[in-house]
Amino acid sequence: MSKPKALLLGDINFVPKFWESLSSIAELVRPAARSRAEFIEECKAGKLDGVVAAYRTFNSVDVTGRFDEEFVSCFPESWKFVCHNGAGYDQVDIDACTQHNICVFNVPTAVDDATADTAMFLILGALRGFNTSMLACREGKWRGHPPPPLGHDPQGKTLGVLGMGGIGRNMKKKAEMFGMSTIHHNRKPLSEELAGGAKYVSFEELLEQSDVLSLNLPLNANTRHIISTKEFEKMKKGVVIVNTARGAVIDEDALVKALDSGLVWSVGLDVYEEEPKIHHVLIANSHVMLLPHMETWTIETGIKMEEWNIGNVRAVLEKGKLNSIVPEQADMA
Numbered sequence: 001m002s003k004p005k006a007l008l009l010g011d012i013n014f015v016p017k018f019w020e021s022l023s024s025i026a027e028l029v030r031p032a033a034r035s036r037a038e039f040i041e042e043c044k045a046g047k048l049d050g051v052v053a054a055y056r057t058f059n060s061v062d063v064t065g066r067f068d069e070e071f072v073s074c075f076p077e078s079w080k081f082v083c084h085n086g087a088g089y090d091q092v093d094i095d096a097c098t099q100h101n102i103c104v105f106n107v108p109t110a111v112d113d114a115t116a117d118t119a120m121f122l123i124l125g126a127l128r129g130f131n132t133s134m135l136a137c138r139e140g141k142w143r144g145h146p147p148p149p150l151g152h153d154p155q156g157k158t159l160g161v162l163g164m165g166g167i168g169r170n171m172k173k174k175a176e177m178f179g180m181s182t183i184h185h186n187r188k189p190l191s192e193e194l195a196g197g198a199k200y201v202s203f204e205e206l207l208e209q210s211d212v213l214s215l216n217l218p219l220n221a222n223t224r225h226i227i228s229t230k231e232f233e234k235m236k237k238g239v240v241i242v243n244t245a246r247g248a249v250i251d252e253d254a255l256v257k258a259l260d261s262g263l264v265w266s267v268g269l270d271v272y273e274e275e276p277k278i279h280h281v282l283i284a285n286s287h288v289m290l291l292p293h294m295e296t297w298t299i300e301t302g303i304k305m306e307e308w309n310i311g312n313v314r315a316v317l318e319k320g321k322l323n324s325i326v327p328e329q330a331d332m333a
């Protein structure tokens, strides 16, 4: 009997031998396609028949585009599992996959430390207003002329976490070490153990009470632009906003206006609405902290993520076992 096929979309950067070790239980294949149209053709021509599971990376979207209804409906009958190498899986239309009986896995947990570390870096940098002087000193202007306004200490400030999942909870622990207290809002309240003492508040209260608001929820139809003009108007004047989730959970135009009016004192961003494009006003504002989507950009986290995701492929091929299925498909597990 021929082996099932495992399809690789994107690259394995850290643990290629771990991927190759799957060859004892599967035929490892890559698409010939260099574009979405070519990929769909390849599927229709039956060249990917026998694929049971696919390992996909964030950057593979450059070839395939989003996994939406049009795309998923071209998959061969055999294709039952999509293993996405990341925590955020907004490039995959979960409803379309569910309709076609395809299970989607992501990589939670492995990303928690690196993402929360990045969020703390952005919080400190935005509160202290470090960026202007970091740029000035490289231009031989010491702190800048005139020097930047004095910054703010994290101690005694309230961190508001919107979306208290793995990353939010990790951030809470780190923020405590800097003397911050945490409040949070989630789709549903967490158990006392998971909340770890972070007070649960309503969405409105979170907006009203946070000194630093951190976005840590997934991007989907319900959360797109969850923070826009109306929400900024409810916040404390001088709030700091940090976004390490996905750019489009914030309405970027509204953010720029809130910064401009002084309602928002500073921001720390790793993600943007139209990556790799960054709003020109944010680029021009030296006060804000901007990173080009680098949260999990470390060797250690890269290894952990790839090992986890290859483990997902192995689990489904060997046992049909579901390791980390996305929450929307919990009842398919």
Ligand SMILES: NC(=O)c1ccc[n+]([C@@H]2O[C@H](COP(=O)([O-])OP(=O)(O)OC[C@H]3O[C@@H](n4cnc5c(N)ncnc54)[C@H](O)[C@@H]3O)[C@@H](O)[C@H]2O)c1
Binding pocket: 087, 088, 089, 108, 109, 111, 115, 162, 163, 164, 165, 166, 167, 168, 185, 186, 187, 188, 216, 217, 218, 219, 222, 223, 244, 245, 246, 270, 271, 293, 294, 295, 296
């Ligand atoms: N920039 C990066 O490189 C990077 C890296 C890792 C994760 N992320 C992003 O961070 C997000 C969070 O990751 P995680 O691992 O903590 O996910 P998670 O699933 O553990 O936590 C997300 C939390 O958000 C909550 N939530 C969902 N919808 C909500 C809503 N409408 N209102 C309030 N809360 C809501 C969920 O209940 C859950 O508790 C991911 O979805 C991903 O997009 C980005």
